[in-house]
Amino acid sequence: MTSTPADAPLHPDRQQEASALSAQGRYAEAFDVLAALVGTHARADDADLAETLHLAALCALGAGKTDAAHALWQRCIDAKPAFVDAWHGLAAMLTALGQWPAAETLWRRLLAVAPAHADAHSNLGIVLHRLGRAQEAELAYRMALAQQPGHVDAHYNLGIVLQEAGRGDEAEAAYRAALAANPHHARAHNNLGTLLRARGRLDEAEEAWRQALLAEPQYPEALNNYGALLKSLGRLMEAELACRLAIKIRPDYVEALNNLGCVLTELKRQPEAELLYRQALALRPGHVEAHYNLGVALQQLERYPEAETAWRTALRLAPAHAQTLNNLGGMLGMLGRLPEARAMLEQALECDAHIAQTHFNLGGVLKELGALDEAEAAYRRAIALAPDYGDALFRLATLLITMGRYEEGWRLYERRYENAGFVHFASREMLGCAQWQGEPLAGKSLLLWQEDGLGDMLQFARYARLLKDLGAAHVAFGCVDALHRVLAGVEGIDAVLSHAEAAARTTQLNSQLNSQFNSPVDPRFDYWASPLSLPLHLATTVDTTPPPIRIDPDPALVHKWAARLETLGAGPRIGLVWKGNPKHHNDPHRSIPSLAALAPLWSVPGLKFVSLQKGAGEDEANAAQHAGAGARQPILHLGAEIADFVDTAAIVAQLDLLICVDTSTAHLAASLGTPCWVMLPGRDVDWRWLHAREDSPWYPQTVRLFRQSADETWSAPIERVRQACVERFSR
Structure with a gap:
C-alpha cells in the first residue's frame, strides 16, 4: 500500500539539522526544515511528534511566525495534554504578546497539569500583575518561591509588587533575595536603587546603580536613574554624562531627554535644556513633566508668554x-x-x-x-x-x-543669618569676633559691619550714638568707600574703615601680633554687629525710633556747588532722582521709566530742577539740559559731575526739596534736613516705609511719601506730587 505524507517516517538527520540551525539563530531555515517533517495539519501520530512539534513552534516563534507557532503548540497540547513544554511555550508566547487573559488561562492549565511548576507560578504572577490584580500576583510569586526558594525572577517581580504597594521593607528584602541568588541581576539592582533613593538612603542607592551598571553597562534605565540621583546630589557634570550615555544607547528615551534637560537647566544652560524638552515632546506630546520643565527653562530665559503656554499645556494634560x-x-x-x-x-x-x-x-x-x-x-x-x-x-x-509689629518682626529678621543664600550668612564665617547679641558694652570695642545697601547704612547709622550711650568705648564702621567721607564725623562713630581693614581687626591673629610683637596694629574688636540688627537688640518700636544721623556738608564743596546752582537763577531748587540702581531686585518697579514721565512737574511756575541722576537716566538728563532755550523745562544735570556722597550732600543741602524714587539719596537728603518727597511703587514696597503711611517715623520732619496704588501707573503719584508742589511753592 502506498503510504500518505501523514504517515511518512521521521528523518532524524533532518531534525538534527533543524536543531543545529536553531542553535545558530537561523530560525526561518530551521522552521522550513521542520515544517516539511510535521506538515501543517494535525496528524494521528502528533503525540509521537510532540518534541518535534515543540521545536518547530519555537523556530516559528523565532522567525516571527506567531500564528504558526500557536498552531503547532496547540497540536502538541491536543495530542499530548500532559506535555508541559508545549503549555509553557504557548503561554510564554501569549504573555510576550500581551494577550493577558488568554495567557492567564494557559498558565493556570499548565499548573493543573504540573502544580509544582515554579516558572508557571512566577509567570502567572506577571500576567496577573499586568491585569491589575496585584494581590493575586503576589500570591502567585509566593507560590513559585514555595516550590523554588531561590527563584530569581519570582523574588524580583515580588519586589516590584511590594514596592508599588508601599511595602518598602518587604520589597527591599525581595530584591536582596533576588540578588543573593544572582548578584549580577541588573534590574534588581536598578529597582533596589529606586527604592533606596525614595527612602532617603542615597549612598546605598548610588551603590545599587553602580552594581546595575557593572552587571549591564549598556542599561539605559539604570544610567537615567543614576543621572537623576547625581543631579539631586549636586554632581551635575556626572549627571549630565550619565543621561547622555542613556540617550546614546536609546536616542528616543524620553525620560532621559527630560532628565538631561533638568540637569542643563540647573547648570544655567537653558537654551540647550529647551531643545531637549522640545525633543522629548516631539516624541511624546503628552509628557506632562517635559511641558512643566520647558516652562521652567523659558521662565528663567524671561520668555514669560512661552513659559505660560508650556505650563497651561501641562495643566490641560494634568x-x-x-x-x-x-x-x-x-x-x-x-x-x-x-x-x-x-x-x-x-x-x-x-x-x-x-x-x-x-x-x-x-x-x-x-x-x-x-x-x-x-x-x-x-x-x-x-x-x-x-x-x-x-x-x-x-x-x-x-x-x-x-x-509696625517690630518686636517679632526684628526677631525674625535676624534669622537672615541662617539663610545660606543671603550675603549675611557669609559674615559670620568671615568675621573672627563674636556677633553682638545685646551683651553689656561698657568699655568694649564694637564693629558695625555693612552687609546691605548704601541707604540702609545711612538710615541705621543713627544707632552708633546709642551704642556709645551704652558705654561702648570704641565704635567703628566697616563699609564701602562711597560711605567713608559721609559717615566720618557722624555722632557715635569713632572710625570708618574699609571692609578689609575691619575684617582684619576681628581675627585672633591680629590680637596675637599685637601682644607678641608690640605691633601698632589696632586691637581686636570685642564684637561686631550689622546696623540692621540694632533695632532688635535695642528694642526699637515705631514710637521709640531714634532720630536720624545729622550730616554736615563739607563747606568747601558747598561753595563749589553753589556756583553751579546759581546758574539756575531765582526760584525754588528741586532735585530729581527718578531711577535707582538697575541691579536692585525691585528696580523695574521702583524706578520711573523715563524723565519724560515727570513732565507734569514742569507746569508748576518758577521751579528750577536739578538732576542728581547717575548711571541709568543720565542720557535723558543730558538731552534735557542741552535742549536749548526753547525747551519746555530747562534742567541742570549735575549727576555726571558728582564723585561721591559728599558731593551729593553738598548739592542736596542747598536744595529746597528733593523729589526721588526709593534710593539712597532719599536717606542722604533726610539726614541733611532737606525735605524729601519719595515716590513709592505699587509693587514690593520696601518694609522701611511701613504700610499706608504718608510720613516716616524714621524721618518724621523731612520725608513725605507718595504711594502708587497697585492699579495705577506712575502718572498718578506724579500728579499728586505736582499738586503738592503747587500747594507748597505757589503761595
Whole structure:
C-alpha cells in the first residue's frame, strides 16, 4: 500500500539539522526544515511528534511566525495534554504578546497539569500583575518561591509588587533575595536603587546603580536613574554624562531627554535644556513633566508668554498638577497679574496643601493685594511646613515690620543669618569676633559691619550714638568707600574703615601680633554687629525710633556747588532722582521709566530742577539740559559731575526739596534736613516705609511719601506730587 505524507517516517538527520540551525539563530531555515517533517495539519501520530512539534513552534516563534507557532503548540497540547513544554511555550508566547487573559488561562492549565511548576507560578504572577490584580500576583510569586526558594525572577517581580504597594521593607528584602541568588541581576539592582533613593538612603542607592551598571553597562534605565540621583546630589557634570550615555544607547528615551534637560537647566544652560524638552515632546506630546520643565527653562530665559503656554499645556494634560499651578501662579504674581495669580495658587493648594512654596507665593501675592493679615497667615503656613524656609522667614519678618509689629518682626529678621543664600550668612564665617547679641558694652570695642545697601547704612547709622550711650568705648564702621567721607564725623562713630581693614581687626591673629610683637596694629574688636540688627537688640518700636544721623556738608564743596546752582537763577531748587540702581531686585518697579514721565512737574511756575541722576537716566538728563532755550523745562544735570556722597550732600543741602524714587539719596537728603518727597511703587514696597503711611517715623520732619496704588501707573503719584508742589511753592 502506498503510504500518505501523514504517515511518512521521521528523518532524524533532518531534525538534527533543524536543531543545529536553531542553535545558530537561523530560525526561518530551521522552521522550513521542520515544517516539511510535521506538515501543517494535525496528524494521528502528533503525540509521537510532540518534541518535534515543540521545536518547530519555537523556530516559528523565532522567525516571527506567531500564528504558526500557536498552531503547532496547540497540536502538541491536543495530542499530548500532559506535555508541559508545549503549555509553557504557548503561554510564554501569549504573555510576550500581551494577550493577558488568554495567557492567564494557559498558565493556570499548565499548573493543573504540573502544580509544582515554579516558572508557571512566577509567570502567572506577571500576567496577573499586568491585569491589575496585584494581590493575586503576589500570591502567585509566593507560590513559585514555595516550590523554588531561590527563584530569581519570582523574588524580583515580588519586589516590584511590594514596592508599588508601599511595602518598602518587604520589597527591599525581595530584591536582596533576588540578588543573593544572582548578584549580577541588573534590574534588581536598578529597582533596589529606586527604592533606596525614595527612602532617603542615597549612598546605598548610588551603590545599587553602580552594581546595575557593572552587571549591564549598556542599561539605559539604570544610567537615567543614576543621572537623576547625581543631579539631586549636586554632581551635575556626572549627571549630565550619565543621561547622555542613556540617550546614546536609546536616542528616543524620553525620560532621559527630560532628565538631561533638568540637569542643563540647573547648570544655567537653558537654551540647550529647551531643545531637549522640545525633543522629548516631539516624541511624546503628552509628557506632562517635559511641558512643566520647558516652562521652567523659558521662565528663567524671561520668555514669560512661552513659559505660560508650556505650563497651561501641562495643566490641560494634568489639571491637578500642583507644582505647575504653583509655578504659573508665582510667575503671574511676578508679572503683576495678581487676581489671576491668587486664583491659580489657591487652586494649587486645593490639589496639594503641603507645598510650602505655594503658601509662600500666595503670601507674596496677598501682600501686593493689600491683604496683609492673609499674607501673614500664608507665610506662617509655609514656615509650619518648612521651619527652615529662609525666604519665608525673611518675608514674614519684613511684613511684620511693614505692619509696625517690630518686636517679632526684628526677631525674625535676624534669622537672615541662617539663610545660606543671603550675603549675611557669609559674615559670620568671615568675621573672627563674636556677633553682638545685646551683651553689656561698657568699655568694649564694637564693629558695625555693612552687609546691605548704601541707604540702609545711612538710615541705621543713627544707632552708633546709642551704642556709645551704652558705654561702648570704641565704635567703628566697616563699609564701602562711597560711605567713608559721609559717615566720618557722624555722632557715635569713632572710625570708618574699609571692609578689609575691619575684617582684619576681628581675627585672633591680629590680637596675637599685637601682644607678641608690640605691633601698632589696632586691637581686636570685642564684637561686631550689622546696623540692621540694632533695632532688635535695642528694642526699637515705631514710637521709640531714634532720630536720624545729622550730616554736615563739607563747606568747601558747598561753595563749589553753589556756583553751579546759581546758574539756575531765582526760584525754588528741586532735585530729581527718578531711577535707582538697575541691579536692585525691585528696580523695574521702583524706578520711573523715563524723565519724560515727570513732565507734569514742569507746569508748576518758577521751579528750577536739578538732576542728581547717575548711571541709568543720565542720557535723558543730558538731552534735557542741552535742549536749548526753547525747551519746555530747562534742567541742570549735575549727576555726571558728582564723585561721591559728599558731593551729593553738598548739592542736596542747598536744595529746597528733593523729589526721588526709593534710593539712597532719599536717606542722604533726610539726614541733611532737606525735605524729601519719595515716590513709592505699587509693587514690593520696601518694609522701611511701613504700610499706608504718608510720613516716616524714621524721618518724621523731612520725608513725605507718595504711594502708587497697585492699579495705577506712575502718572498718578506724579500728579499728586505736582499738586503738592503747587500747594507748597505757589503761595
